Amino acid sequence: MLVGVPKEIKNQESRVGLTPASVKELVLRGHQVLVQKNAGAAIGLTDSMYEGSGASIIDTAAEIFARAEMIVKVKEPQPQECAMLREGQILYTYLHLAPDPEQTRALVKSGAVCLAYETITGANGGLPLLAPMSEVAGRMSIQAGAAHLEKSKGGMGLLLGGVPGVAPGHVAIIGAGVVGTNALQIAVGMGARVTVLDKSVDRLRQLDLVFGNRVSTMYSNAHTIEEAVLDADLVIGGVLVPGAAAPKLVTRDMISRMKKGAVVVDVAIDQGGCFETSHATTHEQPTFIVDGVVHYCVANMPGAVARTSTFALNNATIAHAVALADKGWKRALQANPHLKNGLNVCQGHVTYEAVAHGLGYPYISADSLLA
Numbered sequence: 001m002l003v004g005v006p007k008e009i010k011n012q013e014s015r016v017g018l019t020p021a022s023v024k025e026l027v028l029r030g031h032q033v034l035v036q037k038n039a040g041a042a043i044g045l046t047d048s049m050y051e052g053s054g055a056s057i058i059d060t061a062a063e064i065f066a067r068a069e070m071i072v073k074v075k076e077p078q079p080q081e082c083a084m085l086r087e088g089q090i091l092y093t094y095l096h097l098a099p100d101p102e103q104t105r106a107l108v109k110s111g112a113v114c115l116a117y118e119t120i121t122g123a124n125g126g127l128p129l130l131a132p133m134s135e136v137a138g139r140m141s142i143q144a145g146a147a148h149l150e151k152s153k154g155g156m157g158l159l160l161g162g163v164p165g166v167a168p169g170h171v172a173i174i175g176a177g178v179v180g181t182n183a184l185q186i187a188v189g190m191g192a193r194v195t196v197l198d199k200s201v202d203r204l205r206q207l208d209l210v211f212g213n214r215v216s217t218m219y220s221n222a223h224t225i226e227e228a229v230l231d232a233d234l235v236i237g238g239v240l241v242p243g244a245a246a247p248k249l250v251t252r253d254m255i256s257r258m259k260k261g262a263v264v265v266d267v268a269i270d271q272g273g274c275f276e277t278s279h280a281t282t283h284e285q286p287t288f289i290v291d292g293v294v295h296y297c298v299a300n301m302p303g304a305v306a307r308t309s310t311f312a313l314n315n316a317t318i319a320h321a322v323a324l325a326d327k328g329w330k331r332a333l334q335a336n337p338h339l340k341n342g343l344n345v346c347q348g349h350v351t352y353e354a355v356a357h358g359l360g361y362p363y364i365s366a367d368s369l370l371a
């Protein structure tokens with residue numbers, strides 16, 4: 001198969017869809033890979049490294065989109081990229097369609113076969129192609145939160161871990177999945193007081209076993225969320241209902257009653273966000289203030305540590321990329337129900353139920369297109 005890797009064009013996004021090592025995996029199996037000039041240069045993955053792995057370097061994204069049978073990316077295609085997709089072409093990347101009607105419309109119109117990393121499931125449960133970036137974003141969320149508690153960044157002027165004789169800050173983490181657990185690890189490591197909330201008591205039970213009395217676990221409902229948020233100096237939003245828009249768990253009213261100079265980090269912003277006051281921001285301008293509360297809502301947090309993130313992402317994406325290239329999309333999806341769960345839009349149809357229902361499209365099952 002002819003596989004194409006364009007350079008990412010989202011704001012401050014230096015990750016790249018395939019590393020030179022991943023290119024080599026495909027080339028060794030007889031596939032051809034086109035990589036856009038300087039696609040990995042910002043993170044030290046030079047064109048000559050890609051050539052050494054057997055890729056051809058191509059000047060423009062337009063040529064890659066025109067020639068490749070499968071496009072491998074990181075972030076959701078931007079409008080000019082959607083316009084270059086064509087009927088039957090495979091797009092393998094993060095999509096986050098539920099909060100994004102414009103992108104969904106463009107992908108439906110393209111006729112392309114669009115697989116979303118974030119809805120591909122794993123044999124042992126979970127979302128293994130989302131997990132590595134959730135690990136990165138969860139860890140970063142505490143770094144970002146701690147930095148924005150500083151006075152110069154709009155925060156209340158609080159050192160998260162405190163010092164001897166002065167109490168540490170209180171971090172409330174909503175959602176105890178991959179983001180939440182990684183945030184928890186760093187917050188505990190920094191010496192903060194931590195409360196974690198989830199709807200899954202099993203998940204809270206596991207965390208209680210690991211972290212013991214270094215964290216407080218709470219069953220998540222409107223009452224406990226309000227209690228935790230109003231007492232917190234830093235709130236991390238890390239909830240997910242797979243494929244669907246995030247539930248708005250923290251209301252505008254709660255935000256207005258939080259401590260002035262507190263910080264919220266809405267990691268779930270790529271699915272629309274779980275704070276009513278959130279809107280997506282960029283690494284260039286990561287925050288805004290509502291009612292004295294600093295909001296950090298960057299939708300591609302791992303892009304800031306693009307080198308670590310690219311390698312971590314490739315570890316999770318390469319096996320399915322190889323299967324898609326070896327077998328073509330129909331046979332690859334027929335052979336693997338977990339990969340099939342990644343199909344969000346296909347040949348003009350919305351094939352992911354939560355996206356179809358959320359955005360008002362008829363839902364067409366992947367199976368009906370694979371028959």
Ligand SMILES: NC(=O)C1=CN([C@@H]2O[C@H](COP(=O)(O)OP(=O)(O)OC[C@H]3O[C@@H](n4cnc5c(N)ncnc54)[C@H](O)[C@@H]3O)[C@@H](O)[C@H]2O)C=CC1
Nearest residue numbers: 133134137175177178179198199220239240268299300301
């Ligand atoms: N902004 C960014 O750069 C990034 C954003 N993300 C996003 O972070 C979000 C979380 O991802 P993961 O941790 O991997 O998901 P996950 O599936 O591992 O965890 C989500 C957790 O939310 C819990 N949850 C669902 N509804 C809840 C409620 N009402 N109250 C409390 N908890 C609830 C679930 O029980 C689950 O434990 C996703 O939207 C993901 O796309 C991930 C990576 C980067």
Ligand SMILES: CC(=O)C(=O)O
Nearest residue numbers: 133270299300301302
């Ligand atoms: C998951 C995601 O949105 C990201 O890595 O940017």
Ligand SMILES: [Mg+2]
Nearest residue numbers: 076096100103
């Ligand atoms: Mg988007």
